[in-house]
Amino acid sequence: MPSYARFEAKLSEIARAEGTRALEALSTPQGAQIAINGQRLLNFCSNDYLGLANHPEIVSALQEGARRYGAGAGAAALLSGYSEAHDALAETLARVTGRDRAVVFSSGYMANLGLLSGLISRDETVISDELNHASLIDGVRLSRAKNVRYPHGDMHALATALEGALPERTWVVTDGVFSMDGDLARLPQIAALAARHRAMLICDDAHGFGVLAGGRGILAHFGLNQDDVPLLMVTFGKALGTMGAAVIGPAVLIDNIIQRSRPFIYDTASSPALAFATTAAIHLATTDDQRHRQLIKNIEYFRAAAHVTGLPLSGSHTPIQPLWVGEGGAALKIAAGLREKGLYVRAIRPPTVPLGTARLRICISAVHESRHLDQLVDALAQYRTQFQLGKADA
Numbered sequence: 001m002p003s004y005a006r007f008e009a010k011l012s013e014i015a016r017a018e019g020t021r022a023l024e025a026l027s028t029p030q031g032a033q034i035a036i037n038g039q040r041l042l043n044f045c046s047n048d049y050l051g052l053a054n055h056p057e058i059v060s061a062l063q064e065g066a067r068r069y070g071a072g073a074g075a076a077a078l079l080s081g082y083s084e085a086h087d088a089l090a091e092t093l094a095r096v097t098g099r100d101r102a103v104v105f106s107s108g109y110m111a112n113l114g115l116l117s118g119l120i121s122r123d124e125t126v127i128s129d130e131l132n133h134a135s136l137i138d139g140v141r142l143s144r145a146k147n148v149r150y151p152h153g154d155m156h157a158l159a160t161a162l163e164g165a166l167p168e169r170t171w172v173v174t175d176g177v178f179s180m181d182g183d184l185a186r187l188p189q190i191a192a193l194a195a196r197h198r199a200m201l202i203c204d205d206a207h208g209f210g211v212l213a214g215g216r217g218i219l220a221h222f223g224l225n226q227d228d229v230p231l232l233m234v235t236f237g238k239a240l241g242t243m244g245a246a247v248i249g250p251a252v253l254i255d256n257i258i259q260r261s262r263p264f265i266y267d268t269a270s271s272p273a274l275a276f277a278t279t280a281a282i283h284l285a286t287t288d289d290q291r292h293r294q295l296i297k298n299i300e301y302f303r304a305a306a307h308v309t310g311l312p313l314s315g316s317h318t319p320i321q322p323l324w325v326g327e328g329g330a331a332l333k334i335a336a337g338l339r340e341k342g343l344y345v346r347a348i349r350p351p352t353v354p355l356g357t358a359r360l361r362i363c364i365s366a367v368h369e370s371r372h373l374d375q376l377v378d379a380l381a382q383y384r385t386q387f388q389l390g391k392a393d394a
Contacts, residue, residue, distance in 0.1 A: 115247045306377055
């Protein structure tokens with residue numbers, strides 16, 4: 001019988017560092033209010049920014065997709081797992097983003113692994129923002145290319161890294177909206193630098209697509225096109241409320257991914273019912289102006305109320321509103337206190353974020369009401385002095 005002592009020791013080590021994570025099962029659909037273990041909670045840690053995860057039209061589309069195509073794909077896309085629903089979704093994504101072609105993956109993590117490992121060779125160089133999502137970091141590792149990381153948002157450092165890079169053999173990789181801080185990449189400057197040095201630019205718009213520029217994402221927000229940013233990754237499990245992801249870009253690059261990307265070739269295709277529902281979600285996310293106006297209104301309302309109370313928010317104007325705490329233990333205590341008051345906010349701690357930068361990652365949704373936001377701000381204000389909460393407004 002094998003010994004599990006070293007695994008028990010690792011769990012003890014994580015616990016001593018206050019890093020233990022726990023799964024908590026919802027007994028309700030996703031929404032502004034949820035229930036866990038019988039407790040009703042106001043939900044401020046969901047990426048369902050537009051409130052589409054339980055929207056009647058999306059639920060109905062999922063049911064119709066299952067009726068037409070069944071529950072699962074049943075095979076990899078290159079076998080018999082690719083359906084008309086996937087094809088329609090890919091065409092919709094290409095049209096909405098103004099790009100040549102899209103390829104659908106089962107998740108954002110798989111999309112980034114597949115994109116980076118499928119296109120980048122070990123004799124090439126990847127230059128990436130140090131705060132990129134873990135899936136981008138792991139995708140670069142899988143490519144086995146030389147990896148150069150520049151300090152977050154530092155355009156001088158990026159320019160310096162590009163000076164010594166080989167044209168046509170260098171890639172620049174960045175998040176669009178950074179998932180822990182909610183800030184935007186300086187994409188116009190990044191695109192200009194990449195073009196000047198003939199480097200290929202990849203943008204992960206997981207937290208911008210469906211939210212920014214009326215749902216069309218960060219590239220539309222900055223007025224950038226496929227020539228400026230050739231490769232775009234978008235996910236469906238955040239603002240669109242479903243699940244899955246896609247890489248969108250020039251046809252020749254998408255064809256290369258289909259032919260060369262192991263995570264695409266060998267992964268079972270995503271559910272066709274979900275693909276069908278996602279197409280409906282894209283339509284809703286890009287046409288429902290009222291929903292976008294409400295989201296913006298809620299973000300501004302929360303920030304104004306937090307400012308009056310003296311809460312130290314970052315400069316983010318996206319749905320991601322981090323409240324810096326500093327130490328992981330303090331973040332856990334505040335999160336636990338909020339939960340006792342019926343507010344669900346999770347503490348983000350190392351290794352997800354660097355040591356000393358633990359925070360409450362507050363997410364605002366279009367389906368929150370002003371009274372929900374007031375309740376959160378009032379509760380947070382009680383901890384401001386007690387825990388000497390972190391940074392001032394940026």
